[in-house]
Amino acid sequence: MSSFLKEYSRQAKLYIDLPSQGHYYNDKEVLKDNQYSSVPVFGMNAMDEITFKTPDALLSGTATTEVMQSCIPHIQDPWNIVGFDIDYILIAIRIATYGDTMSIETVCPHCSAVHENDVMLTKILENFANCPVTNSFEVDGFKINLRPLSYRENTDFSMQNFALERQVLAINNNSDLKREDKETQLQEIFKQSSKLNLLVAVSHIESIEKNGLTESVSENILEFIENNDAEFYTKLRDNIKELTENWNLPNIDIQCVAEECGKPYKTKLNLDYSNFFGVRSLNSRNLI
Numbered sequence: 001m002s003s004f005l006k007e008y009s010r011q012a013k014l015y016i017d018l019p020s021q022g023h024y025y026n027d028k029e030v031l032k033d034n035q036y037s038s039v040p041v042f043g044m045n046a047m048d049e050i051t052f053k054t055p056d057a058l059l060s061g062t063a064t065t066e067v068m069q070s071c072i073p074h075i076q077d078p079w080n081i082v083g084f085d086i087d088y089i090l091i092a093i094r095i096a097t098y099g100d101t102m103s104i105e106t107v108c109p110h111c112s113a114v115h116e117n118d119v120m121l122t123k124i125l126e127n128f129a130n131c132p133v134t135n136s137f138e139v140d141g142f143k144i145n146l147r148p149l150s151y152r153e154n155t156d157f158s159m160q161n162f163a164l165e166r167q168v169l170a171i172n173n174n175s176d177l178k179r180e181d182k183e184t185q186l187q188e189i190f191k192q193s194s195k196l197n198l199l200v201a202v203s204h205i206e207s208i209e210k211n212g213l214t215e216s217v218s219e220n221i222l223e224f225i226e227n228n229d230a231e232f233y234t235k236l237r238d239n240i241k242e243l244t245e246n247w248n249l250p251n252i253d254i255q256c257v258a259e260e261c262g263k264p265y266k267t268k269l270n271l272d273y274s275n276f277f278g279v280r281s282l283n284s285r286n287l288i
Helices: 004-008 046-051 055-060 062-071 083-098 121-129 151-172 179-203 218-226 230-245
Strands: 012-016 039-042 101-107 114-120 136-139 142-146 205-210 213-215 252-255 264-269 281-286
Touching: 012 083, 039 062, 039 083, 046 062, 055 062, 055 151, 062 083, 083 121, 083 151, 101 264, 114 121, 114 252, 136 230, 142 230, 151 179, 179 205, 179 218, 179 230, 205 218, 213 218, 218 230
Parallel strands: 101 281
Antiparallel strands: 012 039, 101 114, 136 142, 142 205, 205 213, 252 264, 264 281
């Protein structure tokens, strides 16, 4: 039976164009009808807010995917959305839910003064959408083409890293282990961590080109990097880190309000989703 209350259900609060414009999705229908422009965004409902306060759902990533699909019904496959589209979407959802202005607490790197600043989130989205995207570089004559990781890849790697960190903590807190046994176990975890870092780097590589030939099979790329010298991997890793930084949210310009300082500095949003959506303010981390 239809009810007049349906007329008062939540409506789309804004429409967004995803920064990727579907460039990295190939044949995957991540959004309905492959629509990446003028995507309607609804504010969160009561269940969405509860979801973002569920620790297990936050850790596994399901909280984020469920809320995204609730607030953006066009989303068909949230796990395959790339990282910078995820950030863009979540900021849009927060705007649709709580409004454009958000108060963030920052610490001045010059004088250590702590103060709050009102940030206009729509301005961050505008700057983010206009950021140029560079996704290739050269190392020793090889052209390396990069791609952003999907939300599933980012979540899987984060959970693997979290598991290793817990193992390290457990070993260090185990008073029954002999020193040499601790060192042996920690060395093994260090090897696993190094392997994980290598896999993360390789996962960012879409293809490698040289002399008119192209390799895009991940297993072959991994084997090539593992069998190359350490200097090549260091160059590769540093370039990947530098380029992928450009896929992060743009920095925010802050002016210190302390009378004895008053210097400008930059900060970035720390997208801790439990805080980002749970309260109206958000701590930020200073850039070095």
